[in-house]
Amino acid sequence: MKAAVVFHKGELPKYVVDFPAPVAQNENEVLISVKASAVKNLDKMRASGKHYSTAHEEWTAKVVGGDGVGLLEDGTRIYGIGVTGMVAEKAVIEKDRMVKLPEEIDDATAAALPNAVMGSALALHFRAALKNGETVLINGATGVTGKIAVQLAKHYGAKKVIATGRNEQSLQDLLSMGADEIISLKQDDETFIARIKNAHKQNPIDVVIDYLWGHSAEMILSSLKGNGGFSHRTRYVTVGGMMGDNITLSSSILRSTDIQISGSGIGSWSRDEVKVLITDILPDMFQLAADGKLKIETVLVPLTEVEQIWDANIDGGKRLVILI
Numbered sequence: 001m002k003a004a005v006v007f008h009k010g011e012l013p014k015y016v017v018d019f020p021a022p023v024a025q026n027e028n029e030v031l032i033s034v035k036a037s038a039v040k041n042l043d044k045m046r047a048s049g050k051h052y053s054t055a056h057e058e059w060t061a062k063v064v065g066g067d068g069v070g071l072l073e074d075g076t077r078i079y080g081i082g083v084t085g086m087v088a089e090k091a092v093i094e095k096d097r098m099v100k101l102p103e104e105i106d107d108a109t110a111a112a113l114p115n116a117v118m119g120s121a122l123a124l125h126f127r128a129a130l131k132n133g134e135t136v137l138i139n140g141a142t143g144v145t146g147k148i149a150v151q152l153a154k155h156y157g158a159k160k161v162i163a164t165g166r167n168e169q170s171l172q173d174l175l176s177m178g179a180d181e182i183i184s185l186k187q188d189d190e191t192f193i194a195r196i197k198n199a200h201k202q203n204p205i206d207v208v209i210d211y212l213w214g215h216s217a218e219m220i221l222s223s224l225k226g227n228g229g230f231s232h233r234t235r236y237v238t239v240g241g242m243m244g245d246n247i248t249l250s251s252s253i254l255r256s257t258d259i260q261i262s263g264s265g266i267g268s269w270s271r272d273e274v275k276v277l278i279t280d281i282l283p284d285m286f287q288l289a290a291d292g293k294l295k296i297e298t299v300l301v302p303l304t305e306v307e308q309i310w311d312a313n314i315d316g317g318k319r320l321v322i323l324i
Helices: 041-048 107-118 121-127 144-155 168-174 189-202 214-224 251-256 271-290 303-309
Strands: 003-006 014-016 029-039 067-071 077-082 090-100 135-139 160-165 181-184 207-210 234-238 259-263 297-302 318-323
Touching: 003 303, 014 303, 029 041, 029 077, 029 107, 067 090, 067 107, 077 107, 090 271, 107 121, 107 144, 107 271, 107 297, 107 318, 121 144, 121 207, 121 234, 121 271, 135 144, 135 214, 144 160, 144 168, 144 207, 160 168, 168 181, 181 189, 189 214, 207 214, 214 234, 214 251, 297 303, 303 318
Parallel strands: 135 160, 135 207, 160 181, 207 234, 234 259, 297 318
Antiparallel strands: 003 014, 029 067, 029 090, 029 318, 067 077, 077 090
16 A cells, blocks of 8 residues: 555655555454545654654554544545554554544544644643633644644633744734734743733633743743732643753742643543543534634645655644645
8 A cells, every 4th residue: 555654763754655554453443545644743753753652662664644534444434543554545543533524524624633632622621621711821822733722722611812922923813713812932031921920910820731841831830920928720731842841940939829730642641531532522623623613724745745745844833634
């Protein structure tokens, strides 16, 4: 079969036309004909062997891509999470990790949406336990997942959404997607911290969903620091580390502030949470997108061009989708 394959750790995927097709190994697995698969940072890191989930994995030639859209043998169009790589003509998925798609949603949107939903809905719903009327800060909101997080925060009942980011045009665009206030990370540290402190004073920040971590997280946490009096409780959820995987965190921030720090990502979700993702959250998100109420931008490329596009710098806030 035609597929995008990484043969040696650290190499870019190769387009091949004769890679062996996978075979379902048990009754819970099914072979599908893949139509589209989105390429995420997670896919790139896993393909290179740099993601924490691949640290102890024995390296063999493998098809890239973790999920996608395809057809069952009877023609039913579904989204599925792959047991095998999804940037290929055929892939094996688990029956309990697939979702039937609405007719109105196109393959590219259906392939692009789930990872962004996982990185936003699970953080908002399970880790932050967002309540109606709360104020949410999305740090790094100009990326694909950040844009979805802004939209879903409002969908889940947030009264106010504050968005930070480095892409000025994308920040402006977020005002039409549900953001009530935007704060640029291109400002000097003192100005950025002052903006966060002022926003927190006007409407105490209940939830932070952070896709950047690094120095931006240090500034936000210092902005929330208490002064010895009673402080507002903030649930701080880290989802990504695009500005750095490590931070310096003063013990005094945690001692002076009612703050809860947690993470949302592969390994942190329970089996029950993943089940709810498949049975409830993703079907709702696909329908929202089909109804035009949840938007994601895509860049479409055929499988034959995977080698040229894999490391390309895709315009901020858009998801690369490989069409099979």
